[in-house]
Amino acid sequence: MQQHPMVAILRRLGAFILVLVALSVMIFILARVVPGDPARMALGPAASQAQVAQLRAEMGMNDPLLSQYLHYAWNAVHGDFGMSLVSQRPVTQDLAETVPATVELVLASVIFMFAVAIPLGVLTAQYRDRWVDVLGRLISLTGVTIPSFLVAISLQLLAARFWPSWPILGRLDHGLNFHGGPTGFMLIDGVLAWRWDVVASAAQHLILPAFALSIAGIGQITRITRAAMLENQRKDHVLTLKSFGVPERVIVFRYLLKLSSIAPVTIMGLEFASLIGNAFVIEMIFSWGGFASYGLEAILHKDLNAVSAVVLVSGLFFIVANLIVDVVITLLDPRQRQKGGR
């Protein structure tokens, strides 16, 4: 009995809302148990006790916890995360400006990861124990072990030394006089505005941070792809096709690749957590101005509203990514669709 893919997706969505609720409760409690008074932080050491007390009351911090949470959840559902203490603007507005930058960076990294890692995995498996394999495994091992900030800083230093005109900070050349468009993705906005100079500059700016961010994933996915390819090469169905003279390249790039991509795609979903974590660091190094650097700023200043929104959005990223991964796997593997029935 085939389960309709939609049913599976709707089930996932239901679970997804539950996870979000749980996440918001955790963030809410965490934000209230950590030491330090946000009102005092906001007003600075010079403010009087009375002023701090007044701000606390304004922020609703004297209410019972449950009603504080309900209030918070109600507002959050309506897209209101309160005011940021640091920027003195609504958190939602800050997020709207910073999230697209991060999404752009992360998506570019994911594309990088698959574009580099899958072919590398296939190659290393095809040329097992030859120099291509040894080199590929060395690269992937390096990718897995070297921390991404080290890669990022090294890339910056190398670029600055050998190619001084290459941009190593920010998302766009300041001289271009371009202030974003409807999507917030520089590449897409550039295309929409018919500004090819913007697109070129944005792409230049994107390459180094995206590469630095993807390096760990490249290592991981290469290894998984290689292992899956090797495992599947030994299967009888490869022999079936070989015995009937189907060319090797078709067997490898069509039959084996699709079957062997299930494992790396699954890993991708998990890899996403570290991707978001690494994005915090990479954005700082490259002055990316994304939501991760915004979050880091918020954490350092104990900007509670901003912190909880950032954590919630990170969780959302992770969940959505895994939802997509699940859907992709369901489409790749017919056996997944048969589960539940007999």
Added chain:
Amino acid sequence: MTDALLQVEGLNVSFTTYGRTRQVLRDVSFSVAAGERVALIGETGSGKSVTAKAIIGTLPNAATITGGAIRLEGREVLHMPPGEREALKGTAFSLIMQDPLSSFNPVFLIGTHLDDVMRFADRRRGVRASRAERRDRIAAVLRRVQLADPERVMNSYPSELSGGMRQRVLIGLALLHQPKLLIADEPGTALDVTTQDEIMNLINQLVREEGMALLMITHNLGVVRKVADRVVVMHHGDIVETGDCHRILGAPAQDYTRALIDAVPPLYGPRVTTQALTEGAPIVEAGALTKTFGRRRSEFTAVREVSLTLRKGEIFGLAGESGSGKTTVARMMMGLLSPTTGQVTFHETPAKGRPLAQIVYQNPGTSLNPKRTVAQSLSVPLKALGKKGAVRQVRMQELMALVRLPVSYLGKYPHELSGGQKQRVAIARALAAEPKILILDEPTAALDVSVQKTVIDLLLQLREELGLTYFMISHDLSLMRNFCSRIAVMLRGEIVEEGATPDVFAAPEHPYTRALIAAIPVISDDEERMKPAVTDEERARTLVATTV
């Protein structure tokens, strides 16, 4: 012989692994004439599959052909340019693979496999055909292998078809380009006997109608009688004897061939085992067991209202094909699985800390941990019983003596042992905790016939020495006839026939039992004649169709 379709002459093949070279084929010579059916038989390691791979050209990298010639219609294939050799695949000769569930890539449609095979074979032959034309040709071939709904088969994923249907598709795959020679590598071995029987009939029919030659590679002598005119017997890379099928099976010239034939449990005539069976008091009783898996919409009743009594000292056999629920019943009887309704009563209580029953699994290759020595495997149940140090050592040595293995084998790893030796270790492990009942789950299915016999003999001796009760699960009815004192036959979760083994075989009542017995490949014409009659209507009613 110049008119031979396939001629193999003085073929020598050796394998090099870890720097050690081993010769696996020594001067193998035989021929297959056009339209002739030849069987290549032998046990594990005899070199029969290597011979087939050398002909097809799919030898693994570790293998080297060190001498000899393979001629197809007079043309030497071993020294052909690779492109020309590739062009022979699927057209001059074709391979029927056996289907251990994995002959098709699970994430591609059956139709995709078929279309790719056809497309590239077409391209090699310079045939141009559109996708729709190919689809029609494929559908026609699928109808040829009696698949009633080719469209549905093509639009299915491999996991959506039954084993019998997949085997039919594999045969279809081999027929796509009307080859002159079919090479069949143990087709149907992984399937139930009834399905295997249908597959053999189909291959026979196709070979006859299309005038193809057949090279059948098998270890099953019953299959040989059914599908071969001539037989080539192989043993350890040598050809032992070649000759007409009836002559070989009826009056083998070589001792090895005779030993092979004698090891096949006879379906009629005197039983191999004449051990006296004492039927004592009931030891385990199962009352109206029902087991349901899954919930709501996906609910599936694996076992329905099964009542059984296992008596002390008997050898009880539960027969049935895959999916009939026999393993589920065995698990419930031993308390490994709790029934949905019904109950199991034990009439004997084991000593404290000791199990009443232990199980011996089908495949010792997977039931023994490859990273542990025999001693380590045996020590697990002994440790659980609290046996320490010297006591444990002594007990291990006793166990090895029980299963007739030298004590020195305690230090060996499973990969250093043969299949039969591994199964002996598995039996020793099951006996370690001194159970009263041994559950034998297809204990010989993974073994060669000659080894099968030695394991069965060992089990019989152990029963006598230790006073054990056996509960055997199997689909091999001819083995059960020679081994079990009482059998029950299961069909779709229910017991359809039960009785003393000689009675059941002398006069099987239920049509399913008759169909099962009739499907067993036997090695003599006399046995074939004595088989019970089954009408097509009865067959259709009791067997799962593999054609739709």
